[in-house]
Amino acid sequence: MASAFLLLALAARASAQIPTMTDERVWFTFSAQGPLWNKSSPWRLTFESFVRSRDGVNQLDSASVRPILSYTLNRHSSIGGGLAFAPTFPVVGGSLMEYRWFEQYVFTAAVGGGTFSWRTRLEQRFIARNDGVDHRLREQVRYTHPIAPGSRTSLIGYDELFVHVNETRRYPEGGVDQNRLFAGAGRTINSRVRIEVGYLNQFTPGHALPDRMNHILSGSLLISY
Numbered sequence: 001m002a003s004a005f006l007l008l009a010l011a012a013r014a015s016a017q018i019p020t021m022t023d024e025r026v027w028f029t030f031s032a033q034g035p036l037w038n039k040s041s042p043w044r045l046t047f048e049s050f051v052r053s054r055d056g057v058n059q060l061d062s063a064s065v066r067p068i069l070s071y072t073l074n075r076h077s078s079i080g081g082g083l084a085f086a087p088t089f090p091v092v093g094g095s096l097m098e099y100r101w102f103e104q105y106v107f108t109a110a111v112g113g114g115t116f117s118w119r120t121r122l123e124q125r126f127i128a129r130n131d132g133v134d135h136r137l138r139e140q141v142r143y144t145h146p147i148a149p150g151s152r153t154s155l156i157g158y159d160e161l162f163v164h165v166n167e168t169r170r171y172p173e174g175g176v177d178q179n180r181l182f183a184g185a186g187r188t189i190n191s192r193v194r195i196e197v198g199y200l201n202q203f204t205p206g207h208a209l210p211d212r213m214n215h216i217l218s219g220s221l222l223i224s225y
Contacts, residue, residue, distance in 0.1 A: 020211045027052045027218045034225035042072040062088040078106045099126045114145030127170055135165040152188040156196060178204040196220040
């Protein structure tokens, strides 16, 4: 969570100079995952798709489809990668196309009666009208804990820091891109279906421009097959 405190401190310092722009948004994510061949296979295939609005639910901000292939190394670790097709829809109209390759490592362990996970993801972003490939590092820590032993309902918290590894025309300064801090709850409906909902704070430092802070109602539907 250190990254979140760091970014909040940067936001407080910047607020004395340039007002922070805020918005209310809604994000919805659908995810389906399962073994690639049979239940004993170490290979897993995940299909993710999301839709995100801005100005409440008045405008479409972005959407994506993202298949991920992963390999289970042991009961704690997996590696994988995938391809994302992620268009955004600027306020001025039209669309901005992005194709993205990524690689990731995920560590998971039982901690304090709950589940701790840490994910490192490296992305190669091919964005229209940019002058090169943008490389971005994403570090996420997540913890879930049932509200009572054996309960299907759990509390969820995570923090994810995004950092530009290189500089391009679209991101000339590199460095911190954004931070996402989430707090919410999840409910396991049955062995195949789970829902999660909560509040997501997205902070984006503006560097020479105003900082942005989005207040987001975030929901997810997860299917296991």
